[in-house]
Amino acid sequence: MVEPVSYEQIVAARAVLDPVMRRTPVIASRVLSERCGRQVFLKCENLQRTGSFKPRGAYYRISRLSPDEGARGVVAASAGNHAQGVAWAASELGISSTVFMPDGAPLPKVAATRAYGADVRFAGDSVDDALVAAHEFADRTGAVLIHPFDHADIVSGQGTVGLEILEQIPDVATIVVPTGGGGLIAGIAAAVAAVRPEVRVVGVQAEQAAAWPASLAAGAPVPLDGMSTMADGIAVGRPGEVPFRHVSTQVDRIVTVTEEELSRAVLLCLERAKLVVEPAGAAAVAALATGMPTEPGPVCAVLSGGNVDPLLVTHLVTHGLRAAGRYLGVTVTIPDRPGGLVAMLEIVRDAGASVVDVIHSRTAGTLDLDEVEVFLTAETRGPQHRRELLDALVAAGYRTQVTT
Structure with missing residues (x-):
């Protein structure tokens, strides 16, 4: 049985990450507060190093490798944010990195991953295809696989977001989190459950890439037959085993949002909060903007990433204007x-x-x-x-x- 991540593990991760990670700001959102009838805050992980929360888990995982493991290098699979997180963390720690990305990965994310020092290779049409290639590479070369979400160290690193939210919004009642493979929401849920178990944690998935509802109903991770969403950062076909242990017991519920709702959320962040947020990163905003019910008390929406192709921004803004x-x-x-x-x-x-x-x-x-x-x-x-x-x-x- 997969062991859950403990509060002590998250605190240990924070001690390692504090010197190198940004404590991202929390800002109030008047427009969402008015729509929800609650005070709503945005946790701006889009302003984290490399533009997303991913370096937290990647750096902590790589920092714990033995000298022998570090000498063999690391390998990862990602559509972009985890790729950049691994590339940056590996470079900071003096370790070589190879990253497999889907053939359709956004070009700015590919360029940024290379700029952070990774050897980028392409494999398949999805993160799941790239992950298969990364596993094969690890088996062949001895490189250590840095999984995007299914490892205790990754979940522990992402859990530091939860610790920060609890300190920045002491009376928070609900935390809404974009959810793909589950590393971020699992880490936040583990941190919150240990300190303030009464706080509700809600996951948000793209309707056309929602693996969690079926998996939770089945009692175990279940793969999707297919996905089609603009939110590439949360387009994961099968939840992780480690995150599942936490989501199934510590997360209040998982909701889904449409492509139109995602595009409107990106537009809302740009127009009203003056923040560049990618579709996956805006999933929590999309849920709140469409009237998702919340518990009485302050709400925190996590903006999980802001790495969006400038050309796509034009399309998203137009799409969002039409949808609105x-x-x-x-x-x-x-x-x-x-x-x-x-x-x-x-x-x-x-x-x-x-x-x-x-x-x-x-x-x-x-x-x-x-x-x-x-x-x-x-x-x-x-x-x-x-x-x-x-x-x-x-x-x-x-x-x-x-x-x-």
């Missing part, structure tokens, strides 16, 4: 005569919306000879304003069909 009802995509049929387009755009102007894009087409088969189809994308202030703009177009006699 702040983009209207509509096909409008207008008269094919001089001034026809201007007249339609004046309605958009008078409604207080901003035109993002206009495509003018005469080729649709449903058009009469004196008609033109316009594909309009407009930015609005929200769902109500979006409806007002549509109503104004219809009231002016235009045929409309909403596309987004």
